[in-house]
Amino acid sequence: MRKVIEKWYHRYFSNEESTYLVFTVVIACCILFFLGEILTPLFVAIILAYLMQGGVEMLKKWSVPHIAAVGVVFTFFIGLLAACLFGLLPLAWSQALKLIDDQLPVWLRKAQDGLSNLATSYPDYFSESQAQALSQNMQAKIGEWGELLLSLSIHSVPNVIGLMIFLVLVPVLVFFLLKDKDKLVGDIVQLLPHKRPIMNQVWSEMNRQMSNYVRGKVLEIFIVGAVTYACFTFVGLKYAALISLMVGLSVLIPFIGAALATIPVFVVAYFQMGWGSDLATVMVIYAILQAIDGNILVPLLFSEAVNLHPVAIVTAVLV
Known part of the structure; x- marks a missing residue:
């Protein structure tokens, strides 16, 4: 057993560069685990x-000075x-508040009436006592949700202050990271071995991907x-702004995100339009958008990332 361990160690860690690489990865993981919350603004920046950085490099290729390229980007x-802070987010926020204030009580009342009428509509499956119990349980849940929203609003003041600090810190850090990128990278590189073909190869491939x-x-x-x-x-x-924001962000979670985003799309369309052709139109449009995203847009955007032709990615999706 000892010989096996020694053989494995000499194979992978006899090279100084390999040791540096493993050590760097371990340190990075420890920093993320122990200091991730504190250093979130730095990581985001x-x-x-x-x-x-790609935009800066492109402008520099056009003979634009570094500081000017950084300024433009x-x-x-x-x-x-x-535009996001004063355009998209306020619009989505106002629609969310309007949804909660105007539509949510109506939807809950309709749902509660539907539960109360279960015994009348489906007497073979629900008794009067069961329907009443379901309605009372829903009332209790609504009360719990209201208390939760109230507690969240009370405790949101420190979060708002933290968000404002975050919105100031991140742009400042971004500017200096862009401006002094070469110096910062040079300082880090000085800590690494002078001969590092493996690390250069790993970084080049990782950076591209x-x-x-x-x-x-x-x-x-x-x-x-x-x-x-x-x-x-x-x-x-x-x-539409609130729903499209959720649908756009849902692509961060493949498959599951699209499935979860279907729920608000269906709920809003159903309570606004009811059962009928309008609801079917909305859901068909949503299904077409998801199909285009998964089968056309993703292959076009990520073919270079995975080093495959878009046709190969489309074929893999279909299979």
């Missing part, structure tokens, strides 16, 4: 700067952030959300 980032995947996923969120909003607004579905 690193991810955002990583996404925007950062200005675009601030504009996009402002991650950059393509993350940028593709961001584009997918934007495209799916925008097209969903346009389609649902066209058919007159209420709360």
Whole structure:
């Protein structure tokens, strides 16, 4: 057993570079585990700067000075952030409040009336006492949900303050990460071995795959959300901004996200339009959007990330 362990150790860790690589991965995991919550603004800023670095490099190829390229990309980032904070999010938030204040009580009352009428509508399956028990249980649950929402609103003040600090810190960190990227990377590289072909190869491959995947996923969120909003607004579905935001973010969780996003789409469409062709139209549109996303958009966006032709990815999805 000892010889097996020694043989395994010499095979994988006799090289100094391999030891550095494993040590770096372990340290990174420990930092994420123990300091992840505290350093969240830094991690978010690193991810955002990583996404925007491609734009900086592209401008530099066009003979734009580094600081000017950083300024252009950062200005675009601030504009996009402002559009989300003062355009999309307030619209989605106002629709969420309107949904809770105006529609949710109506939906709950309809659901409660439906439970109360179960004994009348389906006497063979529900007795009067069972229907009454279900209605009372729903009333109790509604009371619990109301208390939960009240407690969340009371405890949300510190979260709002933390969010404001977060929104100030992250852009500042992003700017300096973009501006001083070469210096910061150089300081980190000095801690590594001078000869590091394995680490360079691992980083080059990981950088290519991650950059393509993350940028593709961001584009997918934007495209799916925008097209969903346009389609649902066209058919007159209420709360289109809120629903499209949820549908766009649902692509972060493959398969499960799309299934979960179906619930609010169906509920809102059902209570607004009832059973009929309008509800069917909304659900067919949603199904078509999901089919296009899974079978056309994803292969086009991620073919470079997985180093496969879009035709191969489409074939794999179909199989």
